[in-house]
Amino acid sequence: MAEEQYLRSTFAQDATLCDRVLAAAKQNRDQLQLFVDIVHFLTRTNGDKKQQHQTNGLSAADPSSKKRKLDAMSEGTTDGAFDVSSAVSILDLPDVSFTIPVRKKLDIKLMTSETGTSVNAGLLITGKDMSYAIPWASVAHVFCLPVPEKAARQQNFVVVLHSSNPCHGEIQFVFTLQETSYTGPCTQAAEQDTLVTLTGRMINTCLMEQGKGITLPAEDEFHSAIPQSHRKGEVGYHVKAHLGSKDGYLFFLSSGILFGFRKPIQVFQFHDIESISYTSVLQRTFNLVITTQTSPDDQNQDSKEIEFAMLDQADFAGIDEYVKRHGLNDASMAKERMAKRIGVNDPKRRKGEETNGTENPTQADEEEETELQRAERELQDAEDEEEDDYDPGSEGESEGEGSDSEEETGDRDGDGGEIEEVGQDGEAEEYDEDDDEAV
Template sequence: MAFAAINSAGAPIAEIEEAFATEPSLKQRVYDAIGSTPYHEPLFKDLARYTSSLLARAATTTSLPFVPPPSNGPAAKKRKIENGQPQVTVQSSADLKYPNAPVQFYVQDVSFAIPQRKKLMLEITASGGLRARNQATKEIEFGVSMDRIRHALCLPVPEKTQKQFNFCIIPEYADGITPPPEGVNGSDCMVFTVADGPAKAAFTGLGQQIGHNEGETAEGLIRKLLNDTMPNTNVVRPDERQFVSAMPEAHRKGEKAYHVKAFRGSKEGYLFFLSTGILFAFKKPLLFFSFDTIESVSYTSVLQRTFNLNFLARPRNGSEEDQMEIEFQMIDQADFSGIDTYIKRHGLQDASLAEARRAKVYNVNSGKNQDGAAEAGGEEEESELQKAQRELEDEEDEDEEDYDPGTDGDSEGSGSDDDEDDSDDDDEDEEDAEEEEDAADQDGDGDEDLINQKLGNEV
């Protein structure tokens, strides 16, 4: 009975803890049996050692990825096949090769959205691994080593009546921008949801429940454990100093929203503007634009109510040929100012007025003052003007508006009067004859002056 009291106080047995680390209910039954019949303790220890040896032997002899056993349920979707071999996208890590690595922390009934949509057990191992275990078959579905995680985000779930948080785990080559090198298996992102409340189903590797009694939320507990385990990054949360939407959360009045709704083609999602980059979530595939992959940002289709946001992204260590342009549409104009401030704060190049985005200039109104067309074809227009000027100089222009007396001599001016219409000359001759008759009585020299004066006036 004294031994039962010790076990009820929580004194662990190493052999049983190691053998039944992933079976808390079975482990508790073993402890209860030892408490009621203490003389069976050596037997349970031997059984625990034998179980551990079987598990270790199965882990070391297994060289192929885990294939779930057939079930009576609907068939799962198959992965694409390349070169006749199934494409394995599950992260290869020591924790997957040795599925019975010691568990440091686990949470039951966690809702996963990516890469699978189901409830699984979330585990953090002592060797630095994050994995999801099937609660029914006890098999590991997927996982990733902590040293391969490049970005970890904790974001409030939009448009939910009850406040929830989505953890987005983005391993290397899983941001949707930088593809894995040739010969390297790609990795899937992990997205799982936790409620805003105490961690009621969180346990240590020894089976002790944590979080519930202390009042610590599941979100805060998981974030703390990830920060303590990930060597290359920390969990990033939205910051009001970075970006906050002009429109508050519609489903939770009085709460600020840190997202904007956008469309990528026909797919609806949310854009989050964070301190380390811009995320488009929460549907597969996720896109995370870290600052070192963004070449430029531009605004297009700016209307009265909405606008589009374009990203020109380039993979890490990629060339200009690898650049890709991704457009997000139908963003509310109310968030334009906040997004523009965020882009300027982080020094992202605004390519809205780039040459490639200017409207094309067609040579339809080339006669008008179009700077772009005039500069492009300046030499051709100049030659045409010179040709027209030469033609005008060779031909006689009957329109007096085109006549420039400053460029012609006096003799040329007289010659032009001689070539005028004959009817005009006849009328002038009759008037001159009448004037000569009226001045017949005057002196001959005066007559000559009068005629010269008259002719000069006509000229």
């Protein structure tokens, strides 16, 4: 993961300390983020002290010298900083809302060299008390993703740097632009351009020399089956999910999977994914487990599992099709995974195991179940917990529907004797067993 790689590079000169930090981080995911935040704080603090010392040492008799040194301090990257003084701005975006690394409005300048090459060019982000100068060569990924559940159209730009080349200790930047018309002085703006389309096109132009570009969601790649209530008729590309105590959104893209938009952004490139599997498959929700491969520089490190919880069952088919299309190993059938996960969210099994210290009598049979059979059993158990009179023959009914005749028939022969089907007039039509068998 990006955080682990960042910590490895930070503590590269002290292997023992690095191992201790990573060992502690493995015990608790929050510990990993705590270490990253501490490094960020120390980096910024040391940088501010250094800048203050340099500023206090400037000669008041030489204003031009003071300006040159202040310009040098604003260049802002720890590695491979570009020369801001020899670059020109091709697009200025004032007062842009950032959520990562800080929640405030900052100014953005897309910079290129005077010769039009990527040398001495990059993304300049400035604020009242901070500055980041990010060379285009340091950028690993840029994503442009719609902000979910907003009535007004907005796009989040996610900029991810190479972990080996952070900017003031930061490797992720997220800013939001409105889908409104551009009215600035940029000479390359077209009449129909919005802030989003112009910014995206200009960033693509700057990244082209690096062989990169912005990753966008695509309907033929993945789209949610859940209608967007806030913008009817539009396709949604996100899936709600929880990672531990954090809620967020999963995006299934052409290059991998992204989880945002809380810090840190989780990015899973296809080549980093060992397998994807499903657990806790219930009537309305399921969990998605992404197993990442071991780091190339540490073959002794175990594969890591990241579990996203409470995904809506309506999106299961689309996600499963995406997983299979990209050849991401669906490891749900692996015996070791099934043995580990079996019954995790089955309250009846837990209750049976705790009562009198006895084991559930179906445990041996469950270990031989297929994933589909286990999912069906868990679904059945969950529904039985919710309502005692659940009729397995009325699987297509909406929750709370049904009739007295159904309950009577179900009690009589136990086979769900009648099936309800909603007709064109919106009222339920009844078919008895004979009609159903004829069909």
